[in-house]
Amino acid sequence: MGKLYDNKQRAAINASNGHYLVLAPPGCGKTDILTERIVRAHSDGVAYEDMLCLTFTNRASRGMKNRITQRLGEDASQIYVGNVHRFCSNFLFSNALIPENTSIIDETDQADILMTLDNNYFSKDGKVPDKNAITEVCNLSAYIAQRRLGQPQHAIFAETEMEQFFKMTEGIGFDAGKVPTAFPKVKYALQYINYKRERFILDFDDILITAYEHLRNDPHEQFRRFPWLQVDEVQDLNPLQMAIVDELTEISGNFTAMYLGDEQQAIFSFLGAKMSLLRQLKERCKGNILHLERNYRSPKYLLDVFNTYAEKELGVDPVLLPTTDNDTPKGKYDLLLARSETSEQERERITSMVKFYNKFPDERLAILVPTNAMADAISNKLTENGYDNFKISGTDLFKTKAYKTLSSFFSVLNNEFCGMAWVRLLYGIGAVESQNLGRRFVLALQRLMMTPFDIIEGQSYVERFNKIYETQEMVFFDTETTGLNVLEDDIVQIAAFKVRHGRKVEGSDFNILLHTSREIPKMLGNIVNPLEKEYAANKHYDRREGLQMFLDYIGYAPLLGHNVLYDYHILQSNVRRELGKEVVYDVYDSLKLIRCIRPNLRCYKLEYLISELGLEGKNSHLANEDVEATRHLVDYCYNASRDIVAQQRKFIQHEEVQRIAGSLGRLKTLFGEEKALLSVPLWKTGRHIAHELKRVYDLMNGMKLIEPMGGKFSIFLKYAESEWTANSQNETLGDQISAHINDMTASLSEGDLINSEGLVKERIFVMTVHKGKGLEFENVILLNAVDGSYPFFTVKKILQNRNSHSPEEVNKAMRERKEDARKFYVAISRAKKRLCISYSVRNNNNFSQERTPFLRHILPYFLNRK
Numbered sequence: 001m002g003k004l005y006d007n008k009q010r011a012a013i014n015a016s017n018g019h020y021l022v023l024a025p026p027g028c029g030k031t032d033i034l035t036e037r038i039v040r041a042h043s044d045g046v047a048y049e050d051m052l053c054l055t056f057t058n059r060a061s062r063g064m065k066n067r068i069t070q071r072l073g074e075d076a077s078q079i080y081v082g083n084v085h086r087f088c089s090n091f092l093f094s095n096a097l098i099p100e101n102t103s104i105i106d107e108t109d110q111a112d113i114l115m116t117l118d119n120n121y122f123s124k125d126g127k128v129p130d131k132n133a134i135t136e137v138c139n140l141s142a143y144i145a146q147r148r149l150g151q152p153q154h155a156i157f158a159e160t161e162m163e164q165f166f167k168m169t170e171g172i173g174f175d176a177g178k179v180p181t182a183f184p185k186v187k188y189a190l191q192y193i194n195y196k197r198e199r200f201i202l203d204f205d206d207i208l209i210t211a212y213e214h215l216r217n218d219p220h221e222q223f224r225r226f227p228w229l230q231v232d233e234v235q236d237l238n239p240l241q242m243a244i245v246d247e248l249t250e251i252s253g254n255f256t257a258m259y260l261g262d263e264q265q266a267i268f269s270f271l272g273a274k275m276s277l278l279r280q281l282k283e284r285c286k287g288n289i290l291h292l293e294r295n296y297r298s299p300k301y302l303l304d305v306f307n308t309y310a311e312k313e314l315g316v317d318p319v320l321l322p323t324t325d326n327d328t329p330k331g332k333y334d335l336l337l338a339r340s341e342t343s344e345q346e347r348e349r350i351t352s353m354v355k356f357y358n359k360f361p362d363e364r365l366a367i368l369v370p371t372n373a374m375a376d377a378i379s380n381k382l383t384e385n386g387y388d389n390f391k392i393s394g395t396d397l398f399k400t401k402a403y404k405t406l407s408s409f410f411s412v413l414n415n416e417f418c419g420m421a422w423v424r425l426l427y428g429i430g431a432v433e434s435q436n437l438g439r440r441f442v443l444a445l446q447r448l449m450m451t452p453f454d455i456i457e458g459q460s461y462v463e464r465f466n467k468i469y470e471t472q473e474m475v476f477f478d479t480e481t482t483g484l485n486v487l488e489d490d491i492v493q494i495a496a497f498k499v500r501h502g503r504k505v506e507g508s509d510f511n512i513l514l515h516t517s518r519e520i521p522k523m524l525g526n527i528v529n530p531l532e533k534e535y536a537a538n539k540h541y542d543r544r545e546g547l548q549m550f551l552d553y554i555g556y557a558p559l560l561g562h563n564v565l566y567d568y569h570i571l572q573s574n575v576r577r578e579l580g581k582e583v584v585y586d587v588y589d590s591l592k593l594i595r596c597i598r599p600n601l602r603c604y605k606l607e608y609l610i611s612e613l614g615l616e617g618k619n620s621h622l623a624n625e626d627v628e629a630t631r632h633l634v635d636y637c638y639n640a641s642r643d644i645v646a647q648q649r650k651f652i653q654h655e656e657v658q659r660i661a662g663s664l665g666r667l668k669t670l671f672g673e674e675k676a677l678l679s680v681p682l683w684k685t686g687r688h689i690a691h692e693l694k695r696v697y698d699l700m701n702g703m704k705l706i707e708p709m710g711g712k713f714s715i716f717l718k719y720a721e722s723e724w725t726a727n728s729q730n731e732t733l734g735d736q737i738s739a740h741i742n743d744m745t746a747s748l749s750e751g752d753l754i755n756s757e758g759l760v761k762e763r764i765f766v767m768t769v770h771k772g773k774g775l776e777f778e779n780v781i782l783l784n785a786v787d788g789s790y791p792f793f794t795v796k797k798i799l800q801n802r803n804s805h806s807p808e809e810v811n812k813a814m815r816e817r818k819e820d821a822r823k824f825y826v827a828i829s830r831a832k833k834r835l836c837i838s839y840s841v842r843n844n845n846n847f848s849q850e851r852t853p854f855l856r857h858i859l860p861y862f863l864n865r866k
Ligand SMILES: Nc1ncnc2c1ncn2[C@@H]1O[C@H](COP(=O)(O)OP(=O)(O)OP(=O)(O)O)[C@@H](O)[C@H]1O
Pocket: 003, 004, 005, 006, 009, 024, 025, 026, 027, 028, 029, 030, 031, 032, 262, 265, 295, 296, 297, 773, 774, 775, 776, 829
């Protein structure tokens, strides 16, 4: 069970009160410490919800949470464990700080948007995105946004060049048209900013920038701070992420903030990480700095290699290098240097070596490569030779068109107002030719108060409602209940009135209280629940009698309420329970109406709408008053949408729109079936999220709407089944989708799959060094260990011709060389038993090349094989 922790580990586990920095060379048990700290703090009385655990990758976070649950045997789900981006996007959405239908975009979307702005500038040969040009403009746009908000001290990308460019935008505002033609980067950065703003799109940098802005401008301290937090991999945080961490730390009373990291493993400067951050933390944590000093991953013969490298190549003070008691003797082939003539021969050789590693059936082998192309090449070679392998590089399963199309299906099911999800879906199934057309289409719909569901139906929701509202009698209603569980809770108050031809019917008010033996909650969030007093002061009806009175009152009229599905479902379930009847009505939702009509509000709660739209009425949380406020909201919606219906019809009838509707219409039945399941509890259907992912995938695949995704998708399904379990059988598919949609669409990566025990059957992994960070394998082969990969050839070229480059370029190349040296260190230190370093003296183009200079100090340790 529990491990025997060494003194330094124990000191880190027990550290509390104040700021602490734990410096941890590879393999010293950081992950164990982070988990054990939570266990310890919790038994010392720190509540889970006061804890915040930030990590660099979600993979690391998921592993940690599983271990906490295993270790404590109790549900630790209230603790936030995850990366800073995910924390910030949850923070922005849950506090309604950004419009609810804001779309979050990834690098692929960024590339697509920029290529739409100027295909020549942002792509090579008009097709392949030019990563450098895209990164430069995205970084500049982040810089401009941060400077404009007055966050320059925490700029994610603060190169001198950016400052010069920023100066140019002063006085120009956001008008890209005014930028002199000689400065295309500035022009495109501004266009990109505007593009995102108009369409309510945030990229990953915007998420951080916006979250930080709200956290630091929080005069009433409305946002939660944490008195206990720990941050892993601090060396990889960018300055803004660190500033956010600081904002989130509650330092007014007793607090514990622990930062863990290793400067020798900092390899993410391209994402904005800065080495100076650790220096600042050392200053802040003076007197509270702990150096972990024992490596538990690798035996001495390997650790000697890592330590020699760290000391001689990276310049680490030898006093700080870890030691080990593991003196397992070295086997003949445990440290191998393999030289091949050509890259092709190198791959063949590695493939034939797999036989050797196969002698150890319980062990895993990682082949670490410097680039995605090399990962493809070696992975294919292995497969050709019958060696199953799991490749994590290049296009991740979760970034493929097929996966994005599938996950978008669930996104729009969860929130039909999520524009980007529609774009992905429309493009994914071939309903539109490009994402750009998709974006224009969805924007056009939004301006006409519609979503693509209206196109599938052939008539807008707004029109359907308006017709009923104008011509029929409806029942507007609201309920107050004992809680949010539609199956178990009781309706306590029902208020309603009738509306005929758009006018309230005089004398039609209905307002009753029903008897309940359940407890009425005293508080609704942080306000006192008025229902308790109301209930105590007034007569209540017998439940059966009251419910029957309401059914008689409704007759066959259509119903309307705000966020009506909740009231409707609890009504159905109370009627089923008390009266043994199934009731079905035609229902309309003012929440959906207002979301169509005003798609970009930050919040759609009644209270917010009343003040934002200047409506009459109040949201008192008593059904009679709330339903009255709803009437004013519906009036507003009707008046705001009356004149648009004719335009909507015209748009839907347009030939091109009809074509798209035809294409999208192929999903109509599937949408209908899935929608019908959304609010049904799992015990009734047994159809949890993984089941539905598979079903929708199979059907879409069968209709040839998405490409097959192969074995990795099956692993993902197992992952979804084991990780996205329901908290209770009363949970619905809708609850499950909304709980995991963020993971499903924005944060999963293939790395998450291999860290979950027992999911991946392959024992051979092929991955880039960046993807291998934080993982460990018995056997590691480092492929293509040549000068040109370590360090990268562009760096090498600049350093060889220093005179033809500016001092800034030379300095930058020197920094990058150091980072490549650290990357090499990360790569070799993944090994638990055997390490093979492989290179060839001629590359794919038959040019000669040399082995990496990073080997110079550790060469004597290796058995040299030609
Ligand atoms: N006190 C201990 N006794 C025995 N094994 C330990 C102890 N502490 C950690 N380990 C083991 O050592 C290995 C390395 O730990 P871990 O993966 O947490 O390292 P790390 O510090 O995160 O490394 P890296 O920075 O390279 O990712 C793991 O297999 C872990 O279970």
